[in-house]
Amino acid sequence: MLQYLEFMKVRSPLVKLENRYFESTPKVVPADQETVITIRPLFDHCRFSDEKQYEVSYFPCEEFARRSGWPDQRSRTLKPIDGILQVPQYFESEQEHVLIVEEISGDQRKMVGDFRVYSAREDLFCRRPYKGDMHIHSSYSDGRESPGYVASACRRIGFDFMALTDHGRYAPSVESQRVFEGVDLDLRIFRGEEVHPPSNPVHMINFGGSFSVNDLFSDSDAYYTEVKKIEDALGELPPGVDRYQYASCCFCFDKIREGGGLGIFCHPYWFTSHRYSPSGAITSHLFEQQPFDAYELIGGYHRSEVDSNTLQVARYHEERACGREIPIVGVSDAHGCERGELFGWYYTILFAPTSDLPDLIAGVKDLYSVAVEALPGETPRAYGPFRFVKYALFLMREVMPQHDELCAEEGRRMLQHLAGDASAAHALATLSGRTDALLERYYGADT
Numbered sequence: 001m002l003q004y005l006e007f008m009k010v011r012s013p014l015v016k017l018e019n020r021y022f023e024s025t026p027k028v029v030p031a032d033q034e035t036v037i038t039i040r041p042l043f044d045h046c047r048f049s050d051e052k053q054y055e056v057s058y059f060p061c062e063e064f065a066r067r068s069g070w071p072d073q074r075s076r077t078l079k080p081i082d083g084i085l086q087v088p089q090y091f092e093s094e095q096e097h098v099l100i101v102e103e104i105s106g107d108q109r110k111m112v113g114d115f116r117v118y119s120a121r122e123d124l125f126c127r128r129p130y131k132g133d134m135h136i137h138s139s140y141s142d143g144r145e146s147p148g149y150v151a152s153a154c155r156r157i158g159f160d161f162m163a164l165t166d167h168g169r170y171a172p173s174v175e176s177q178r179v180f181e182g183v184d185l186d187l188r189i190f191r192g193e194e195v196h197p198p199s200n201p202v203h204m205i206n207f208g209g210s211f212s213v214n215d216l217f218s219d220s221d222a223y224y225t226e227v228k229k230i231e232d233a234l235g236e237l238p239p240g241v242d243r244y245q246y247a248s249c250c251f252c253f254d255k256i257r258e259g260g261g262l263g264i265f266c267h268p269y270w271f272t273s274h275r276y277s278p279s280g281a282i283t284s285h286l287f288e289q290q291p292f293d294a295y296e297l298i299g300g301y302h303r304s305e306v307d308s309n310t311l312q313v314a315r316y317h318e319e320r321a322c323g324r325e326i327p328i329v330g331v332s333d334a335h336g337c338e339r340g341e342l343f344g345w346y347y348t349i350l351f352a353p354t355s356d357l358p359d360l361i362a363g364v365k366d367l368y369s370v371a372v373e374a375l376p377g378e379t380p381r382a383y384g385p386f387r388f389v390k391y392a393l394f395l396m397r398e399v400m401p402q403h404d405e406l407c408a409e410e411g412r413r414m415l416q417h418l419a420g421d422a423s424a425a426h427a428l429a430t431l432s433g434r435t436d437a438l439l440e441r442y443y444g445a446d447t
């Protein structure tokens with residue numbers, strides 16, 4: 001078993017050569033102030049020579065007000081000090097910046113690298129990016145692997161948080177936490193379930209709630225009595241909206257919030273039995289009233305089902321154009337981590353002060369999130385508010401690949417722990433804290 005685990009195929013993130021050979025920090029800086037960027041070669045083959053000069057050319061990607069500090073001179077020549085290049089620069093507004101470094105000897109110039117920096121305004125700068133999946137299945141419903149396996153596989157592909165959300169079942173998510181009890185993990189494993197009320201086609205996710213909403217349906221008298229109360233208070237509904245179904249959704253989202261969870265409206269353009277489910281009438285009413293906390297902007301569809309995600313994105317833009325603020329998530333809805341499909345294709349990046357559950361939930365509710373589509377062999381795409389799409393594109397290129405490599409090692413150790421390797425828990429303890437430390441270096445918080 002262990003041997004098999006050792007040989008398992010692991011996605012290898014593409015780290016840019018500049019980020020492989022050098023550590024340039026910070027990568028994210030406060031907007032509208034000067035910061036010194038330190039470029040430190042990590043290996044012999046890329047050392048800076050004290051004999052040579054280096055020319056640094058600076059380009060703010062969007063160039064808002066031309067207050068760059070080198071107004072008429074994009075380039076300047078710098079000398080390394082103790083093998084390190086220090087580049088002071090005023091980073092204006094919220095945007096990406098390019099620093100091109102070239103080695104000058106005589107009249108020869110040689111490209112050293114293209115280093116990137118992002119300047120963020122205070123509300124964004126004080127947050128960190130967290131990446132995860134909030135909708136995923138195990139073998140306890142119709143997925144393939146055990147809850148602990150799914151959690152480990154999530155870390156292996158670079159997630160900071162996850163929740164298992166089996167159909168109608170909350171207990172598997174509790175198990176995904178229990179199997180790692182006493183083990184020092186950096187992956188945040190939360191509870192969850194996919195909520196399926198009786199005779200209601202709307203699928204909902206309970207992310208992080210402290211109790212099972214599905215369990216409430218087993219006392220059907222109490223459930224129907226409460227839903228009837230909601231129905232009675234509804235007033236007139238648009239044509240085609242089933243009173244019971246809509247009231248049942250309100251009941252579920254209220255209960256999810258009562259448990260401190262995030263209530264997610266799932267895959268409204270899922271094509272099944274020759275039609276979209278749920279109906280257009282109830283989908284429209286849900287958007288109008290927003291009893292949910294977040295919308296699955298990108299959901300777990302196969303390549304042949306791309307229409308469904310296209311419609312979900314188009315619907316989002318349409319609703320936004322009507323002035324609605326819609327918190328969003330991206331989810332894989334994967335039913336197996338080793339099938340080569342869905343798992344890791346779609347996820348959420350959200351911006352929050354910490355990865356504690358209330359902070360993650362507030363991050364989504366306060367609209368600090370993007371939904372990511374990362375199909376194999378393609379450059380990842382982010383969807384959501386323009387400001388965060390722009391930032392996420394930078395992070396997915398300059399920060400996440402290094403972060404994901406650290407996670408991959410932890411994910412493999414988690415699988416070894418599950419497979420009975422007694423040394424894995426100790427190894428995980430020694431790896432603990434590395435992803436946070438990486439981010440702190442990248443945000444200049446360690447200096």
Ligand SMILES: [Zn+2]
Nearest residue numbers: 194203266267
């Ligand atoms: Zn579903």
Ligand SMILES: [Zn+2]
Nearest residue numbers: 135137194333
């Ligand atoms: Zn599902």
